[in-house]
Each structure stands twice: as C-alpha cells, then as structure tokens.
Amino acid sequence: MGAILFVAAALALWVAVSRWRRPRLSYPPGPKPLPLVGNTFDVPVVRPWETWTEWHKKYNSDLIFLDVPFQPTVIIGKVKTAEELFDKRSHLYSHRRRSILVEMMNWDINFALSPYGPDWRAHRRMLHPHVAQSTVERYKPLQLKHARAFMSWMLKSPEHTRKHIRHMVTSSLFAITYGKSIPSMDDEIVIAAERAMEGLSIITTPGAFWVEYFPFLRHIPSWVPGATASKLADEFKPYISTARNKPFGEVETAMQDGSAPPSLVRTLIEDIQSKHGGTEEEGVQINLAKNVAVSAYAAGADTTSVAMEFFLLAMALHPEKQRKAQAVVDDVVGPNRLPEFEDLKNMPYLRAVAMECLRWIPIGPFVIPHAVLEDDVYNGYHIPKGATVVANAWAFMHDPEDYPEPELFKPERFLKEDESLNPAVRDPSTITFGFGRRVCPGQYVATNSIAIFIASLLHSFDITPGVDASGKPVELTTEPIGNLVLMPREIPLGIKVRSETARRLINDEAAVELEGFPLPS
Numbered sequence: 009m010g011a012i013l014f015v016a017a018a019l020a021l022w023v024a025v026s027r028w029r030r031p032r033l034s035y036p037p038g039p040k041p042l043p044l045v046g047n048t049f050d051v052p053v054v055r056p057w058e059t060w061t062e063w064h065k066k067y068n069s070d071l072i073f074l075d076v077p078f079q080p081t082v083i084i085g086k087v088k089t090a091e092e093l094f095d096k097r098s099h100l101y102s103h104r105r106r107s108i109l110v111e112m113m114n115w116d117i118n119f120a121l122s123p124y125g126p127d128w129r130a131h132r133r134m135l136h137p138h139v140a141q142s143t144v145e146r147y148k149p150l151q152l153k154h155a156r157a158f159m160s161w162m163l164k165s166p167e168h169t170r171k172h173i174r175h176m177v178t179s180s181l182f183a184i185t186y187g188k189s190i191p192s193m194d195d196e197i198v199i200a201a202e203r204a205m206e207g208l209s210i211i212t213t214p215g216a217f218w219v220e221y222f223p224f225l226r227h228i229p230s231w232v233p234g235a236t237a238s239k240l241a242d243e244f245k246p247y248i249s250t251a252r253n254k255p256f257g258e259v260e261t262a263m264q265d266g267s268a269p270p271s272l273v274r275t276l277i278e279d280i281q282s283k284h285g286g287t288e289e290e291g292v293q294i295n296l297a298k299n300v301a302v303s304a305y306a307a308g309a310d311t312t313s314v315a316m317e318f319f320l321l322a323m324a325l326h327p328e329k330q331r332k333a334q335a336v337v338d339d340v341v342g343p344n345r346l347p348e349f350e351d352l353k354n355m356p357y358l359r360a361v362a363m364e365c366l367r368w369i370p371i372g373p374f375v376i377p378h379a380v381l382e383d384d385v386y387n388g389y390h391i392p393k394g395a396t397v398v399a400n401a402w403a404f405m406h407d408p409e410d411y412p413e414p415e416l417f418k419p420e421r422f423l424k425e426d427e428s429l430n431p432a433v434r435d436p437s438t439i440t441f442g443f444g445r446r447v448c449p450g451q452y453v454a455t456n457s458i459a460i461f462i463a464s465l466l467h468s469f470d471i472t473p474g475v476d477a478s479g480k481p482v483e484l485t486t487e488p489i490g491n492l493v494l495m496p497r498e499i500p501l502g503i504k505v506r507s508e509t510a511r512r513l514i515n516d517e518a519a520v521e522l523e524g525f526p527l528p529s
Contacts, residue, residue: 033390036071036082038063046075048221055491057373057402060085064403071389078221079105080395087404087439093386093397094378094443102445105379105396108219108226109211112241114248117299118208118306120376124445134293135300135449138272144452147184148349151457154180155464156346159514162469166503167477170317177313178202180457181305186255187262187271200250201302205310207244209492212376252302273301307450308457310493311371311440315458317499319365323471324484324500326417330471333361333419334506337467343509347463349456356429358462360419362455367405367436368417369488369496375399375442376492401439410434465503468510474502 039050051074052059063072064085072083084090093101103124110116119131137143158176162169171193178198179190190198211217219225219237230238255273262268263277276297284290323330336357341347352358377398384391391397406414410433411421424430441451448454465471473482482501488494505511 033385033388035075035080035392036073036389037067037069038073038075041075044077046077048076050074051076051081055373057400060374060398060400061403061406064400071386073389076221080392082391082395082397084397084399085403087399087407087410087434089386090375090399090404090439090443093384094399094446097384098444100381100384101378101397103379103381105377105394107211108223109217109237109240112219112226112237113207113211113244115204115208115211117248117252118303119299120303120307120446120448123379124381131296131300131303132449134276134296135304138275139304139449139453141452144456147453148456148460150183151180151460152349154183155457155460156514158461159346159464159468162503163505163511163514166474167501169320169501169503170499173316174313176461177316177457178309181308181312182255183271184453185272185301185305186259187269187274188255188258197250197255200247200254201305201309203244203247204251204302205306207240207247208306209310209490210240212492251305252298256298256301272304273297276300304450307448308454310495312454312457314371314490314493314495315362315365315454316461317496318369318371319361319458319462320465320471320500320503321484321486321496322361322365322368322417323466324473324502325486327472329361329417329419330466333358333462334466337463341463341467343507344513346513347460347467349460352459352463355463356423356427357419358459358466359429360422362458362462363422363436364417364419366440367411367414369486369494370401370405370436371440371493373400373402373494374492375401375439376446378443378446399439399443404439405436468506468514469503470506471500472502472504473500476501 039047041047042049060072060083063083064070070084070086070089072085074081074083084093104121106123107116107121110118110121115121119128122128122131154176157179158172161172161175165172175190175193178193178201182188182190182197188197192198217237225235226237226241228235228238230242232238259268259271259273260277263274268274277294280290280293280297284293323333336355337347337351340351340354375398377396380391380393380395380397383393405411408414422430422433422435437451437455441448441454473484476482482498484500485497487497489497505514
C-alpha cells in the first residue's frame with residue numbers, strides 16, 4: 009500500500025510540475041494522454057516500430073510525442089529529421105537517458121549505452137583507432153579464414169546452417185578481439201556472451217519496464233512477486249561479468265608467458281603498459297579496456313549473424329536475384345579459385361545485394377534511443393530537455409520517398425543503368441549503424457565480414473528453402489522475430505554445393521586457410 013501511495017504522489021507531483029513548466033510551443037502530435045498517467049498505457053512493447061509507423065500516418069507527422077511520466081518520448085519517422093537532430097545537432101542529441109535496468113544488470117559497462125560525457129569519450133577514444141576504416145584491413149585475413157571455415161562446415165552438415173553462422177561470427181569476433189579460438193559454441197565464455205546479449209535485448213524496448221519510471225522499484229527483492237526488474241538483473245548479471253572479465257583475463261595471463269596471439273586486447277594492454285605502467289592510472293585504463301573489448305563484441309555478434317541469415321532468406325525467396333548474383337561472381341572469380349577481398353570492388357551487384365538485405369528487413373527496427381541535453385525546437389515543436397528520442401529505423405527503411413516499392417527485395421534500386429553503384433540512393437548502412445556521434449564504431453568490421461560471406465557462399469553454393477528434420481519443406485516467411493535485433497523465424501536449409509569443382513576448392517584451398525583452425529564440435 010505504501011508503494012502505491014508513493015507512486016500516486018509522484019505522479020501527482022509530476023503532473024503539477026509539468027503543467028507549471030508547459031512550454032509556449034506545443035509538443036509534437038501523438039496519442040491523447042490520460043490524467044496522471046499520461047501516455048503510459050499507450051507505450052507499445054510488442055513490435056513497437058509498427059505502432060509508431062501507424063502513428064506517423066495517423067497524425068501526419070514525422071515526430072510523435074508520448075507524454076510519459078518522468079520520461080517524455082519523441083519518435084522520429086523520417087530519416088532526414090534524424091539526420092537534422094542526431095547529426096547536425098549532435099551536441100544536443102548524443103546523450104543517453106539513464107537506464108535503471110542497464111545499471112541493475114551492470115550493462116552500463118557497455119559504453120554504447122553510456123551518457124554522453126567524459127567517460128563515454130574516453131571509451132570511444134580508446135576503441136576508435138582500432139576499428140577505423142583504414143585500420144580494419146588488418147582483420148581481413150581472419151575474416152576470410154572464418155568465411156572459409158564456414159564453407160567447410162557447410163559441406164559436412166548443411167542442416168546446421170544457423171549454428172554454423174553463429175559459430176563463424178562468434179569465433180571471428182573473439183579472434184579479432186581476444187585472439188581466442190572458439191572450437192565449440194558450448195564454451196563458457198561464448199554462453200556468457202550470448203546470454204549477456206539476450207539480457208540487453210530484453211531491456212532496451214523504450215518504456216517497457218516500470219522501474220525506468222520509478223527507480224525505487226529497483227530495491228524490491230527478486231523473490232517478491234512482480235519484481236521483474238530485480239529478477240532480470242539477478243538472472244543476467246553473472247553472465248555480463250563473465251563476458252567482461254574472463255576472456256580479458258586469459259589475454260593478460262597469456263601475455264605474461266609470451267603466448268598471447270595478436271588481438272585488439274593485447275594491443276590495448278601493451279599501449280596502456282607503455283604509457284601508464286606502474287601507476288594508478290594503469291588500473292583505470294585496464295578497466296576501460298575491459299569495457300571497450302566487451303562493447304566491441306556486443307556491437308557485432310548478433311547483428312552480423314542476423315544480417316547473414318537475412319541474406320540467405322532473401323536468396324531462397326528470390327532465386328532470380330541469386331542467379332544474377334552468382335553470374336557476377338562467376339564472371340569475376342571464375343570456377344578455379346575461391347573469392348578474395350580484392351574481388352569485391354569488381355562486384356557492385358553484390359554490394360547492392362548486401363545493402364538491400366540491410367534495408368529489406370532491418371536488423372535493428374529502431375536505433376538505441378538518444379536523449380536531448382537541453383530544450384530544443386524543431387519545425388515549431390518543443391522537444392523537452394531530457395526527452396528520450398527514438399529513431400524508427402523500420403519506417404526509414406520502408407519510406408517510399410527513398411525506396412520506391414519498399415516491400416520488394418530489389419538490389420537494383422542501388423545501381424545505375426551501367427550496373428555501378430548509385431550514390432544518389434541512400435545507403436541503408438547509414439541508418440543501420442546509427443547517427444551522429446553515436447554511430448557504431450565497428451561498422452566497417454561488420455560490413456567486411458558480411459561482404460566476404462556473401463561472395464564466398466554465392467560462389468560455391470546454391471540456396472533453396474530445403475526440408476526440415478522430418479523431411480517437410482521449410483516454410484519461409486518474411487515475418488521476423490525479436491525486438492532490439494530482429495532475426496528470421498526460419499532460415500533456408502537447402503544449401504548445396506554448386507559443383508564438384510567447388511567442393512574440391514573448399515576441401516583443398518580452404519584446408520590451407522584452416523590449418524590449425526579448430527572445426528566445430
């Protein structure tokens with residue numbers, strides 16, 4: 009009863025203060041708020057991007073306002089508006105609203121979720137030189153090795169396609185970040201990392217948890233019925249701790265005996281030791297490096313895997329596009345070798361396929377919410393200080409002004425008549441990887457991995473829906489599942505090598521790449 013009275017009093021206070029501070033300019037349009045609770049019950053928690061898109065149409069506005077207690081929220085429905093606010097006014101819109109659940113889980117170690125300020129800049133500054141576009145060339149040999157490992161696995165057990173994709177991406181990222189081989193997805197560190205990402209996906213739906221409105225709820229023990237926030241924190245916090253500390257500690261131990269292979273973490277530790285060795289600052293910087301490493305992995309693990317799965321789905325559902333893409337690869341690479349990174353620049357159609365996969369069913373239907381640092385005005389509307397600002401990426405990617413017939417899978421939309429890339433058509437990666445100062449720093453690592461995966465698979469395999477374990481045809485749908493990161497409900501299982509020559513190449517040439525590289529168990 010006391011908690012209920014406290015909530016009621018807090019709401020009453022919020023109403024009084026908000027009315028007193030009501031701006032002269034109006035807020036953007038949106039659902040009509042109720043007394044005391046505002047739009048709390050209007051906040052969609054299941055597939056919210058669909059409701060937001062309907063609101064944009066209903067209110068004929070690219071900005072929607074939700075009058076939520078203690079957490080006013082603005083939804084952006086046009087990419088040009090997102091660019092105006094997040095890019096051109098980045099000094100105001102690069103903030104993150106404090107998330108109680110993120111703190112309760114200890115996911116605030118991920119600097120992508122950190123408030124804008126000195127701490128965020130320190131993390132970003134440490135990572136940026138190692139993932140810049142000019143730097144990521146050094147990771148291509150590892151990415152190529154893992155792409156060819158994937159093809160070798162597919163020859164042996166194509167029915168485990170989804171598992172092989174996850175293994176390839178996970179192993180590649182661990183090799184880049186920690187210099188660690190992943191022989192099995194049952195590895196303790198891999199399980200911890202995947203569970204940590206699962207927790208992050210659950211808690212990032214804007215407005216889904218009451219503890220974000222009423223922080224005192226964090227103190228309710230997990231054994232109390234209805235204490236959702238505490239239960240989630242208790243469940244996922246140990247995995248986040250393991251994902252942050254254990255692989256980093258393994259690198260530190262290996263460096264002591266001189267056995268640590270090259271990796272991002274080894275480089276970070278060497279830099280810290282050379283600049284701060286033996287000082288108190290060394291410990292501070294090591295803690296930063298742990299956060300940077302786990303953030304780098306978190307940024308790419310799910311998104312890269314899912315992008316590859318959507319590529320498979322698109323090819324199985326659009327065999328004519330697959331045949332065209334294979335013809336391009338056959339013309340550039342030929343039958344007697346496997347694709348290399350150098351080939352990609354000569355295959356713009358493959359780049360268009362990758363771009364259309366990002367657009368067609370967006371991996372992230374909304375961008376991790378920003379927050380505005382000060383009161384602002386846009387198109388005559390007042391945006392209040394502290395408001396959560398969400399970019400509806402799903403609406404951006406399906407805007408017919410940028411992408412005519414957006415429901416169609418049409419790579420040609422990104423090409424000129426001469427089959428070269430058309431820079432006048434918006435590259436979906438400028439949406440997928442975020443905006444302004446919050447753009448994902450690992451975007452070039454991800455796009456390189458996706459590109460060589462697409463080229464390698466099209467060169468050597470045909471992709472069809474296939475049959476399931478019971479022999480029934482796989483029923484593919486474009487209806488995705490997920491929230492922060494979407495994924496296909498089903499992926500094609502009919503992936504077969506195109507020729508005996510391709511099989512020999514994978515077994516022979518890939519075997520050279522895979523020498524000393526563990527196959528999955």
